[in-house]
Amino acid sequence: MADNTFHHSFFHHTTTQQKSPSKPVRIPQTSIQAVQNHPAKNKSSEKVTIFGYSAANHQNVIALVKRCGNVTDIEYNSNYMRISYDDECGYERLMEYNRKMVGGEMVGVFRERWGAVGECFVRKKGVLVKIIEYLFGSG
Secondary structure (H helix, E strand, O other): OOOOOOOOHHHOOOOOOOOOOOOOOOOOOOOHHHOOOOOOOOHHHOEEEEEOOOHHHHHHHHHHHHHHOOEEEEEEOOOEEEEEEOOHHHHHHHHOOOOEEEOOEEEEEEEEOOOHHHHHOOOOOOHHHHHHHHHHOOO
16 A cells, blocks of 8 residues: 655655645634633632641731731631631742741641532541441441
8 A cells, every 4th residue: 555645754754745735724713702701719718727826926927917918807716817818829928838937936827728628538438348238238
């Protein structure tokens, strides 16, 4: 069988290049109106928790939190705070202080995302329990 298509010299073929079709090829394009819009994430469900500071260092931590961005909500407790920001930059700036010294004390910072924490602690059935339920039924 003779193949008249062009191949690069990598394949060691010396045949001629295939001729392009006479009419131009049309590339389909999607208009902006055809793109499906996705709803924005609800920022009220996202919070950052900063913890591990003493009561004496409380004011230093509050000043740090306010320097990171525009705070929309703060929930205070004895040694931790849950903070909401109005933009993503505030969350990212505060996350940089995880395991850093603030006022002579090391603080921890973690970000809560809606639904993610609850899914981590789901207790799953073991293999033996599944076999027993299969053989004898669940009851």
